[in-house]
Amino acid sequence: MTVTEETTTSGPGYKWVGTRPIRPDGLDKVTGKARFGADLALPGMLEGAVLRSPHAHARIVSIDTRAAAAMPGVKAIVTGADFPDPAELGGRPDEEMVAANIIARDKVLYEGHVVAAVAATSRKQAQRAAAAIEVEYQPLEHVLTVDEAMADDAPLLHPDLKTRGMDPAPEEPSNIASRISHERGDLDKGFAEADLVVERTFTTKPVHQGYIEPHAAVADAGENGRATIWCSSQGHFAMRTMTATVLGWEPSKLKVIPAEIGGGFGGKTVIYLEPLAVALSAKSGRPVRLVMDRDEVFRASGPTSGTKIRVKVGVTNDGQLTAAEAWMAYEAGAYPGSPVGAGGMTILAPYDIPNFSVEGFDVVVNKPKVAAYRAPGAPMAAFALESVLDELAAGIGMDPVELRLRNAAVEGTQASYGPKFPRIGFVETLEAIRDHDHYRAPLGPNQGRGVASGFWFNAGMNSSATVHVNEDGTMTVVVGTPDIGGSRASMGLMAAEEMGIDVAKIQSIVADTETVGFNDVTGGSRVTLATGAAVVEACRSIKADLRARAAKTWDCDIEEVEWVDGQAQHAGGGETPLSLQALARKSGRTGGPISATASLNARGVGAAFSTQVCDVEVDPETGEVTILRFTTAQDAGTAIHPSYVEGQMQGGVVQGIGWALNEEYIHDRDGRMENPGFLDYRIPVASDLPMIDTVVVEVPNPAHPYGVRGVGEVGIVPPLAAVANAIAAATGCRLVDLPMSPPRVLAAITGKADG
């Protein structure tokens, strides 16, 4: 298909982009009509339950399902033996890992690892039957932290795992799945040039994405070797691919229908229940619904990595960063794939530092396999680096924003991870905070102010969109990227802007895997950018088509027809303009239905930066930290729907505050999670927080039709350090271990060693 080249316009002048209409799916979501993953019930549907390992690491000696299968109402039971051997899938190693994580075979690798699944006529009966399955385990020694897992005599999770990225390649297996590194310049020379060097070691605990909707899937397998899955996910095409892999099916045999998704933050880019539901449905011949309870969500779905990060940075007295060294180890959970790669690429990315070395390790431990979590890998890295920068600024007596400004990456800077930055807005976010009245507001006793910045790449990847002109002159925009936070609204706005029609005349829908072309997941802050680009491209094809039809009607050359304000106009003014509605009505006589599809691999992704300032008060008697005020400045490129851009910024900040102050996986000595519920795994609640002030910085991304940068993720990168820096300012104590919960803070301020 041909794409009309149009130059990027920036700044004001848009009619629809930048406005705040009510989102098209909003009504159903305030009236209870919206259907989320667990809300679908099919005739004859069975309910499922999953049996999970009580051990952090054990060999499965035997599984006896006979008693369970004999219970009334039990229609199907599946174990690892019902699925193809991951090693024989003929796929890539990461696909084998996905398959092995879905259901265990010889060994369970974490508490919560699936051992069997049951379908029965009620959920309670399924649960009773699952409990009646007899499994004999031979417990094995386990490892829970990177220190334990990297020890010389550590028990191994995978006997064949040899570290990738080592030269020479190791001969012996270990729990270190891979090593990454980035280097530039001369580290010794750089540190020699510094007037002040600070080195610190930081730790963070695994934290969960904490979406309020537990994972859920309904599957209906037919007798024709096909199956339909309804599930809430961040990408139903990815669910289809991964589920097919685990089942050993062709992906085209599966149809995945997206339910509304109740939060994901990266954690719903992977499958858990879908292959189990299909297998149970195929075995029972009936639809099967599987829904996790919250306990299962915590124990078995992906948190992000616990980490240990050592950072050493040098600075001159006039604020030039001369050298940086980082050593990073990230827990992967039971299978390789921690976000240490992204952590290593992002940790120094905001700054132009001439000499550096970054080394990172992906380490398997006996905990659930980590899943993506909003800017995966970057927040912990930024916690370490931005804490050290704060100390350096204090050490040389320089304002912390000024130190960052003096070293900030700008257009043309060679990013620490490789490429040269195109136009970016990091400096603008720093200036926005420096110039904000928050930054100069007075503070009281026991109060402190911290700043921190963060970077995230944003992603492009594959998107398809189809646009139909309906016979009444309205338009339907069909996309395949689930709407988690208002993307239907931003698609509608871009289409309205492009077509010159009222956004109310555009219906945006998220379609299933057989109705729209392939789409990668809603993730990587990519949807407004990439799916938006596909929508714009499809609209441009429609406009070209409409102009051609007007030209045909007027018997003139298409070059004489312009598309202005939602209608075709004759350049010479000799014809009455034809509205979209008029052209739609006569489409049958001008070439048939008006419809266009665009499929693309989005290029020109715009990097995202955020700078944040946080005021805290620390209770000297309890160590409790109260967030008094928080302001975040983020470069959105162009805010298509500013309310939902602000919402992404605010949501990311508050997740970061939870990570900083409260959230952590707590395991007992046997490797069992002790706080698998929202009472003990405490995410921020409304009474913990102030309003989160936003400054939407708009430095348009020159490569996108509307200047869009992704906005979903970078907001979670700075808060960990912003809060830590504020606590340091309030107390004089530098906290290096997350979460900075009251006992930790109290121990720090009373001079006791950190427990």
Add this chain to the structure above:
Amino acid sequence: MTRTHITCTINGDEVEFLCDQDETLLDALRDEVGLTGVKEGCGTGDCGACSVLLDGRVTCACLVFAPEVDGTTMVTVEGLAEAGQLHPLQQCFLEGAALQCGVCTPGFLVAAKALLDRNPDPTETEVRYALAGNLCRCTGYDKIIRAVLDAAADMQTATNGGSTAATTA
């Protein structure tokens, strides 16, 4: 096991259903009555996604056994709009972009209605504490709090405007 017959009023309608003795109100509302706007986020009373008004009190439906609700009156998110007219809270949530994924929204709306029913002019702090039992992971609460304050203001204006008009008449 013999099932229990329940008669109650939900969203203004008399409703009858059968439930197991150990079935939660949440499961009964979703599975027996078909009100799937009531969401399960935790099943332990920690997230508020299943909030309903039970005889006027905001209640986590997951913490109540279904047989307990015989003879009671309940309001769920499905009952907030009346005669095709959205409740001001629903309208303000929409206009203020106070939802992202929307799964916590039913519980927030019900809990916020309970607040405004007893305190029509709450402060920001009062709203924050009244909604502290409802978890939202998407919004950071900012726009939710503002939407509730906006709805309170709108309802105050409507009440005052209404009484003024009545006096004039």
